[in-house]
Amino acid sequence: MNLTHRSVLIASLLLTLASRPVVAADDHDDDDEVVPTLVTIDGPAPPNDPEVVSRDAEGRVTLRAVRLDAPLTVDGRLEEGQYRTVPSISDFIQQEPLEGQPATERTEVWVFFDDKNIYVSARNWDTHPERIIANELRRDNRNIFNNDNFAVIFDTFYDRRNGFMFHTNPLGALYDAQVTDEGNTNSDWNTVWNVKTARFADGWTVEMSIPFKSLRYKSGASQIWGVNFRRIVRSKNETSYLTRIPAAFRFGGMTKLSFAATMVGVEPPTGYMNLEIKPYATGAVRTDRDADIAFENDFEPDIGFDAKYGVTKGLVADFTVNTDFAQVEADDQQVNLTRFSLFFPEKREFFLEGQGLFAFGGSSGRRFGGGGGGGGGDTPIMFFSRRIGLDEGTQVPIQAGARMTGRQGRYTLGILNMQTKGVNDLGLEPTNFSVVRVKRDIFRRSAIGVIATHRNKTVDYVGSNSLFGADAAFSFYENLNINAYYAASRTDELSGQEDSYQARISYGSDRYGFNISHLKVGDDFNPEIGFVRRDNIKKTSGRLRFSPRPVSISWVRKFQFNADFDYFENLLGEVATRESQVEFRTDLESGDSFEVSFSQNFEYLFDEFEISDGIVLPIGGYDFNRVRANYRFGPQRKITGWLNGSTGQFFNGTRSEIGYFGRVEITPQLSVEPNIAQNWVDLVEGSFTTTLLRLRSTYTLSSRSFVGALVQYNTSNSSLSTNIRYRWEYQPGSDIFVVYTDGRDTNAIDYPSLRNQSFVVKFTRLFRF
Numbered sequence: 098m099n100l101t102h103r104s105v106l107i108a109s110l111l112l113t114l115a116s117r118p119v120v121a122a123d124d125h126d127d128d129d130e131v132v133p134t135l136v137t138i139d140g141p142a143p144p145n146d147p148e149v150v151s152r153d154a155e156g157r158v159t160l161r162a163v164r165l166d167a168p169l170t171v172d173g174r175l176e177e178g179q180y181r182t183v184p185s186i187s188d189f190i191q192q193e194p195l196e197g198q199p200a201t202e203r204t205e206v207w208v209f210f211d212d213k214n215i216y217v218s219a220r221n222w223d224t225h226p227e228r229i230i231a232n233e234l235r236r237d238n239r240n241i242f243n244n245d246n247f248a249v250i251f252d253t254f255y256d257r258r259n260g261f262m263f264h265t266n267p268l269g270a271l272y273d274a275q276v277t278d279e280g281n282t283n284s285d286w287n288t289v290w291n292v293k294t295a296r297f298a299d300g301w302t303v304e305m306s307i308p309f310k311s312l313r314y315k316s317g318a319s320q321i322w323g324v325n326f327r328r329i330v331r332s333k334n335e336t337s338y339l340t341r342i343p344a345a346f347r348f349g350g351m352t353k354l355s356f357a358a359t360m361v362g363v364e365p366p367t368g369y370m371n372l373e374i375k376p377y378a379t380g381a382v383r384t385d386r387d388a389d390i391a392f393e394n395d396f397e398p399d400i401g402f403d404a405k406y407g408v409t410k411g412l413v414a415d416f417t418v419n420t421d422f423a424q425v426e427a428d429d430q431q432v433n434l435t436r437f438s439l440f441f442p443e444k445r446e447f448f449l450e451g452q453g454l455f456a457f458g459g460s461s462g463r464r465f466g467g468g469g470g471g472g473g474g475d476t477p478i479m480f481f482s483r484r485i486g487l488d489e490g491t492q493v494p495i496q497a498g499a500r501m502t503g504r505q506g507r508y509t510l511g512i513l514n515m516q517t518k519g520v521n522d523l524g525l526e527p528t529n530f531s532v533v534r535v536k537r538d539i540f541r542r543s544a545i546g547v548i549a550t551h552r553n554k555t556v557d558y559v560g561s562n563s564l565f566g567a568d569a570a571f572s573f574y575e576n577l578n579i580n581a582y583y584a585a586s587r588t589d590e591l592s593g594q595e596d597s598y599q600a601r602i603s604y605g606s607d608r609y610g611f612n613i614s615h616l617k618v619g620d621d622f623n624p625e626i627g628f629v630r631r632d633n634i635k636k637t638s639g640r641l642r643f644s645p646r647p648v649s650i651s652w653v654r655k656f657q658f659n660a661d662f663d664y665f666e667n668l669l670g671e672v673a674t675r676e677s678q679v680e681f682r683t684d685l686e687s688g689d690s691f692e693v694s695f696s697q698n699f700e701y702l703f704d705e706f707e708i709s710d711g712i713v714l715p716i717g718g719y720d721f722n723r724v725r726a727n728y729r730f731g732p733q734r735k736i737t738g739w740l741n742g743s744t745g746q747f748f749n750g751t752r753s754e755i756g757y758f759g760r761v762e763i764t765p766q767l768s769v770e771p772n773i774a775q776n777w778v779d780l781v782e783g784s785f786t787t788t789l790l791r792l793r794s795t796y797t798l799s800s801r802s803f804v805g806a807l808v809q810y811n812t813s814n815s816s817l818s819t820n821i822r823y824r825w826e827y828q829p830g831s832d833i834f835v836v837y838t839d840g841r842d843t844n845a846i847d848y849p850s851l852r853n854q855s856f857v858v859k860f861t862r863l864f865r866f
Contacts, residue, residue, distance in 0.1 A: 138321065139257065140359040149208075150186045156341045158358035160186055160324065162208040162215070169209060169216045171306045173269065173293035180218070183207060189328055189337040194654055194686070196344040196607070200337035202300075204247075204328045212366050214306045217249045217263070221328060223300040228332035230733055231267035232765045234797035235805075236826070237284055240760065240768075241265075241272050242348070243732030245331050247303050250276065250351055252323025253314035254411065254504055257355040258542060260323065261288075261312055267301040268765060269294040269800050276352045277453035277509070278570065279542065285449035288312075289829040289865070292800075309365045310865060313503055316410045319364055325357035331733060334654075334688050345576055345607040355542050371407030372866040375830070376400070379421055381857040390522050403447065412503040412510065417447055420486070420495040421859070427820040427838060430811040432774060432787045434752075436706050437630050440474075441483065448482035451502035454511040455480045455534045457548045458568045458582030458599060475636055477597055477618060479548050479566055479584055481628040485515050485530050493525055494518040509536040509546075529553045530626055542572035548584070550626045560589025562625040576605045586623045594619030594668060610642035620668055634673065637664045657682040657692075667703070675699040688731025696723050700748065709813075712783040714748055721746030735762045738770075750780035766797045788812045801826035815844040830863030 140157035144150055150160045163183050170177065185205035191198045203222040210216065223229060223245075233240040244266040252260040258279045264272035275286035288311040295302050314320060326339045327350070340358050342350035350356075381397045401419030408414050422445045433439050443449060457479045486495045498515035511534035519527040529552070536546030545568070552562045566584030573579075578601075585596040596619050603612035620633035644657040658681055665674035675698070682692035698721050706714045723745030730737045738759020745751065756774040763769065772791035778784065790810040797803040807820040823835040836857045841849035 138359050138361070143361045147184065149184050152188075156190075158340050160208065160339075160358055160360050162210050162360055162362045164362075164364065165209045165211045165216075168211055168214065169218075169304065169306065171216070171291055171293050171304045173295035173302055173304050175218055175220060175295075175302045175304065179209065180207065183209075185220070186326075186339065189326070189339060190341050191335065191337045192342045192344055192346075192350050193334065193336045197341055200328065201333065201335060202328070202330050202337075204326070204337070206326050206339070208324070208360065210363055210365075213310075214308050215251075215312075215363065215365075217303075217305040217307070217326075219247050219303040219326070219328075220297075221245070221247060221300045221302065223330065225332065226296070226298070226300055229267055229301065230331040232762045232768070233266060234268050234270050234766060234800050235795055235803055236271045236800060237273070237287070238270075239284070240732075241270050242329070243331065243737065244268075244270075244329075245301070246327070246329040248327045248351060249305065250323075250325050250354070250357065251312065251360075252354045252357060253312050253320075255315075255321050255323050255359075256504070256507075256538060257323060257357070258538070258544075259504070259509075260352070260354050260357075262351065263290060263292070263305060263307065265292045265294060265303055265305070267294055267296065271800050275451070275453060276354070277456065278544065279354055279572075280349055280352050281453035281456050282349075282352055283449060283451075283453045285444070285446065285452070287446070287450075287830075289863070291829065310371060312365075313407075313411050313413065314365060316367070318367060319362070322360045322363055323354050323357040324360040325351065325354070327351050331688075334686065334731075343575055343607065345605055345610075373405040373830075374402060374864045374866075375404070375861055376402040377421055377859060377861045379857060379859045381855055383856075384851070384854040387852050388522060408501065409503075409505065412501060412505055413451075415447070415450070415500040415502070417495070417498045420447060420498065422446075422486070422492070427807060427809075427818060430789060430791065430809045430814075430816070430818070432776065432789050432811065432813045434708065434776065434778070434787070436702075436708075438628075440628060440630065443482050445482070445486075447498070448485070451500070451511060452482070454502050454509055455513075455532065455548075457534065457546070457566060458584070459570065459580040459601065475618075475631050475634070476599060476616060477584075477622065477624060477630075478628040479564060479624050480532050480534070480550055480626055484552075484626045484628075486517060488523065488525060491523060493520060493523075496527075507538045509538075509544075510534070526554055526558050532626060540571070543570060545569045550624060552625045555588060556625055562586065562588045562623065564624045564627065576610075578603050584622075584624070586621075586625075588621070588623045588625070591621040591623060593621030595621045595623065597622045605642075607646075608644060610640075610644070612638075612640050614638045631665075633667050634665050635668065638662065652686050653683060654686050655684040657684070659694075671701070671703075672699070673701055673703070685731075688733055689729060691726070691728045693724070693726045696725070698723065708748075708780070709778070709783075709785045709787075712780060712785060714780070714782060719748045721748060723747070723752075730759070736760075737762075747778060748780060749782075750778065750784075752779075753777045767795070769794045786812070798825075801829075810843070812843070815842055817841040817843050817849045828863075830865075832859075832861045834859040 140159040141151045141153035143159050144161050152158050187205050189200040189204045191200055205220040207218045229245050231244050233244050246266050248264040250260045250262040260276045262274045262276055269292055274282050274284040276282050290307045290311055292305045328337050340356055342356055346353050379399045383395050384393050401421055404416040406414045425444045428441045431439050486493050496516045496518045500513040502511045513532040515530045517528050519525055531551045533549045536544045538544050548566045550564045555562050564586045566582055568582035571579040581600040583598040599616040601614035616636040618632045618634050622632055639662045641660045644655055646655050647653050661678045663676045666672050678694055678696040680694035684690045701718045702716050708714055723743055725743035727739055727741040729739040740757050742755045744753040754776045758772045761769045770793040774789040776787040793807045795803055795805040802825040804823045809818045818840045821837045825833045839854040840852045842852050843849050
C-alpha cells in the first residue's frame with residue numbers, strides 16, 4: 098500500500114470515528130441523554146452548599162459554580178446582591194517570587210452561570226492602587242501580560258491537558274487563547290465573549306461573560322471541568338494562582354491543567370443548534386507593477402463566507418468559500434545572514450483556530466525569526482498552513498475548504514481539505530491540500546498520534562507529494578518529558594532519503610534543567626505542506642541549566658547559567674556545523690534582566706554561499722567565536738523592550754550587531770514600538786552592512802477598535818513597506834476593516850519606486866444559531 102492510499106484510509110477511518118459516539122470511562126454519548134458513568138474527581142470532595150470551595154492536605158482544590166436565576170449585568174462593578182450572599186473563592190498561592198507562599202494581595206473570585214453564559218468575576222485588592230500598571234487595550238496583544246492582569250482557564254473536557262483561556266487587565270482589554278497539550282497556546286483563537294472592569298479605592302474589579310456557545314465540552318446536563326485563575330501584580334512582579342503552580346513552569350504555569358482545580362456544578366444548555374455563519378464583502382483597489390501582466394488601480398470586489406457547525410459538543414466543522422485574508426497584517430521583515438530558509442508565522446484567522454491540534458513531534462509551527470538571525474528551528478514542521486494559498490509571498494486564491502477539529506472521547510482530531518484556484522498569469526495550477534491528524538491520550542499526561550498530508554500537485558506541478566508520520570509525547574512527574582517522532586515523505590522524481598526522526602528528553606525544575614535530543618532530516622525529506630529549514634543533517638544537541646535564587650542579594654531574583662552544544666553532520670558523516678555556548682543571565686526584582694554569552698562556532702560550506710550581492714564565500718571550513726550581550730527593561734517602565742549587541746569573528750572576517758526592540762507608552766491608548774537591527778560585516782571577499790528599521794504605532798479607541806500602522810525599511814532586500822489597518826469589532830465576532838498597503842523599491846532610480854499598492858475595505862457579519 099503506497100503512502101497516498103494509506104493517508105486516504107486513515108482519513109476514512111477518522112471520519113467514521115467522528116461520525117459515531119465514543120464512550121469512555123468519563124464520557125457521554127452525543128445526544129443529551131446522560132450515560133451512567135463514574136467520574137473521578139482529581140481533588141477533594143465537592144463543597145456543600147453554601148460553601149463554594151474545598152481544599153485538601155495536598156493543596157488540591159475543588160470549587161462549585163453557582164446558578165443564577167437571571168443574567169448577570171456585566172458592568173465590572175460587582176454591585177449585585179450575589180456578591181454579598183455567595184462566598185468568594187480566594188487564598189491564592191504565589192508562583193513568583195516565593196513559590197508556595199500566600200499571595201501578598203488578596204484576590205476574590207466568583208463563578209456563576211445561567212442558561213446561556215458562564216460568568217467569572219473578581220475583586221483584585223491592592224495595597225498600592227496608585228502603582229497599578231495598565232497601558233494595553235489592543236485585543237490579543239501580548240503586552241497585556243506586562244500589565245496587572247487577571248485570567249481564567251477552563252478545561253471543559255476535564256482531560257487535564259486542553260483548555261480555553263481568557264485574560265483582561267484594568268482597562269478591560271480582551272485576550273483569549275486555546276491551549277492544547279498543556280503548553281501549545283494559540284492566542285489567535287478568537288471567540289465571542291465580553292468583559293468589563295472598574296476601579297475602586299483599593300484595587301480593581303472584573304466581570305467576564307462567556308457564552309456556552311463559545312466553548313466546546315462534553316454532552317450531559319451536569320459537567321465537571323478543570324479551572325484555574327491567575328493574578329499578576331506587575332508593580333511587584335508577583336504571580337499567584339488558585340492552586341500551587343511550580344515556579345519551574347515559569348509563565349507557562351497557566352497552561353498546566355494537570356495542576357488546575359476541579360469545578361463542579363456547571364449545567365450548560367442542551368439541545369440547541371451550534372451553527373455560525375460569517376459572510377464577508379470586500380472592495381479593493383490594487384496596483385502591482387511586478388506581476389507578469391502589470392496592472393494599475395484595478396477595482397476588485399468580492400464576496401464569500403465562513404461557517405462553523407458543532408457536529409457534537411466536542412467536534413466542530415468549519416467551511417470556507419472564496420476565502421479572503423485582506424485584513425491580515427503584513428509580515429515582519431527579517432534579515433537572513435544564514436544559508437537557510439526564513440520562517441514567517443501564520444497570521445490568517447481561518448488557519449489559526451485549532452492550529453495546536455495539528456502540532457506534531459513537539460513542534461507548534463509558530464516559531465518566530467529575529468532581526469538578524471534568520472528565524473525558524475531545525476525540527477521540521479510537518480503541516481505549515483502558509484503553504485496553502487501563498488506562493489513565495491504571492492496570494493493564491495482559495496476556492497473552498499473544510500476542516501473538522503476537536504475531541505471525541507480520548508481522541509483529538511484534526512482533518513483539513515483545501516482547494517486553491519489556478520492562476521494563469523503566475524503559471525499556477527489548481528491544487529488540493531489534505532491533512533489528517535489524530536492523537537490519543539494515554540496515561541495521565543501523555544499521548545500518541547499520527548499525521549498524514551497529501552498535495553495532489555508538487556510545487557513544480559510534477560506528480561504529487563505525501564507524508565505520513567507517528568509521534569509520542571510522555572510526561573512524568575512534574576518536569577520530565579520525552580518526545581519522539583518518525584515521518585516519511587514521498588515525492589515523485591525524488592529517490593534519496595525521504596525520512597526524518599527525532600528523540601528528545603528534557604527535565605526542567607526551577608533550579609536545574611537539561612535536555613538532550615537527536616534529529617535526522619533526510620536529503621530528500623520533502624513535506625510540501627510543511628516547512629524544512631535544513632535537510633541532509635543529523636543533529637545532536639544538549640543543554641544544561643543551573644538557576645539558583647540568591648537569598649542574600651535582595652535586588653536579584655534569580656541567576657541562570659546555561660551551557661549548550663549543537664553538533665551537525667551530513668548523512669555521509671561529514672561535520673557541517675558545530676556550536677558550543679555558555680550563557681549567564683540575571684533576573685532582577687525590578688523586572689529588568691541582563692545576559693551575556695560566548696559561543697564557539699564551526700561551519701563547513703559544501704557549496705559556495707552568496708551572503709550578500711556580489712560577495713561569495715568559497716567552499717571550506719570556518720572557525721569563529723562571538724560574544725553577545727542583552728539587557729531587557731522591566732514592563733513597569735514607560736519605555737520598555739530589550740537592547741542587544743554582539744561582536745566577534747564571522748566566517749573568515751568579523752561581524753558586529755546592535756539592536757533594539759521596544760515599546761514607548763505615550764498614553765494608555767497610544768504606543769509606539771520601534772525595532773532596529775544593524776549589522777556590520779567585514780569579510781575577506783568584501784564588506785557590507787544591513788539595516789532593518791521597523792516602526793509600529795497603535796492607537797486604541799476601545800478594546801474592540803484600533804488604528805495601527807507598520808512601516809518597515811530593509812536594506813537586505815531593498816524594500817520600504819507600509820501597512821495601515823483600522824479594525825472595528827462593531828459587535829462581538831463582526832468586523833469592519835480598512836487596510837492600506839504599499840511596497841517600494843529603494844534601489845530604483847526613481848527612489849523609492851512604487852512596486853505594489855492596495856486599498857481594501859472589508860465587512861463581516863457573524864450570525865449565531
